[in-house]
Amino acid sequence: MSSSLCRRWLFSVISPPITKRYFSSSPAVLAKRVEKKKAPSKHQLALIAKRKAAKRGKDAYANEKMSLADAISVLRAVEVARPNSTYELIIRTAMSRGAPIPTGRINLPREAKPRKEYRILVFADGRQADEAKKAGAHVVGGLELVDAVAEGKHNSCTTILCTPSLIRSISSKLGRILGPRGLMPSERRGTVTDDIEGYIQKLQGTTEWRGDKTGTIKMPIGKLHFPIEDVVRNAKQFVLNVKRATGNLSDAVAEAEAKAQKGKNSSKSVKPVNAIIRILLSSTQAPGIQIKGL
Structure with a gap:
């Protein structure tokens, strides 16, 4: 046996056999996917509202x-x-x-609280102005009052009335001033009327x-x-x-x-x-x- 063969034999006997190493790879960790929730349909919303209504109806004191x-x-x-x-x-x-x-x-037959004291300003002229004064209006005048109201000289007034003949003349100048305060005369609220005296009497006797x-x-x-x-x-x-x-x-x-x-x-x-x-x-x-x- 040659020397080279002897060396190989001795090396194989003395040294343990070399095992193979197997490398395995795992897939990369994926980022968490956030799924978008679908908006509920009209039918689903109706069912949800129906369930909530049923729960409210179960209230013992309802x-x-x-x-x-x-x-x-x-x-x-x-x-x-x-x-x-x-x-x-x-x-x-x-x-x-x-x-x-x-x-x-x-x-009311018996008032629970004292009636509110009204301070009334009336835009009227002629006979209607005289009736307003007799009925108890605090400030009465025609178009000459427009500038005074715009300047804030009559801010203490809680109610403002006007005759139909003057409403167009004052609305263009006072609409933006009195409107936000809820004082602008209007037909819907009854504060634009020819019966100024009757409205004042009703105002003073009611709540x-x-x-x-x-x-x-x-x-x-x-x-x-x-x-x-x-x-x-x-x-x-x-x-x-x-x-x-x-x-x-x-x-x-x-x-x-x-x-x-x-x-x-x-x-x-x-x-x-x-x-x-x-x-x-x-x-x-x-x-x-x-x-x-x-």
């Missing part, structure tokens, strides 16, 4: 109603330590899109109520120390007034006028009814109680 007299007794018990608290009647109406905000005036943008109307109707009969009388009178103003109740004269107008112009649209959804009675520190039978 359908609980009391008579007005019982609700007054409960609130008296809750407010026993506050005899000067105020009863507040809350009427929620179904405001449709574009419907005017409900508003009106009322003379104004006004709903908010959602159609919720709130009105104080009595104090806790009032007899129950007075509170009931005030509440019924106020609900009747709101029903007439929102189209839920009309008297015989209004129905006759509506029929006559319908006969003259059949294409004229009928004024929509602002339906009353709920009537609640609450007080200063007590929860609202749903009222039935009003």
Whole structure:
């Protein structure tokens, strides 16, 4: 045996066999993919709204109603330590899109709060100006008052009336000044009228109520120390007034006028009814109680 063969043999015996190394590679870690959520369809949105409505309907107190007299007794018990608290009647109406905000005036049999003192400014001339002064208007004048009002000299006035003959002359100069303050005379609100004296008398003998943008109307109707009969009388009178103003109740004269107008112009649209959804009675520190039978 040659020396080279001996070396190979000895090397193979002494040294362990060389094992093969196998390299494996794993795929790179992928970044987390954020999948965009699909917007729910109209059908899915309707189902979600239906489920939420069903859950709200399961409220144990949702359908609980009391008579007005019982609700007054409960609130008296809750407010026993506050005899000067105020009863507040809350009427929620179904405001449709574009419907005017409900508003009106009322003379309660027994006022819960002192009537607001009005400071009245009247744009009128001639005989109507004299009538306005006799009726109790604080500031009366014609177009000469426009500059004074624009300069803010009569900012203390809370109500501004105008005759139809002068409204065009003052609207161009005072519309941007009085409009944002809610004082600009308008036919819709009844502050543009020929019967200035009658409007002032109505203003001084009644209290104004006004709903908010959602159609919720709130009105104080009595104090806790009032007899129950007075509170009931005030509440019924106020609900009747709101029903007439929102189209839920009309008297015989209004129905006759509506029929006559319908006969003259059949294409004229009928004024929509602002339906009353709920009537609640609450007080200063007590929860609202749903009222039935009003």
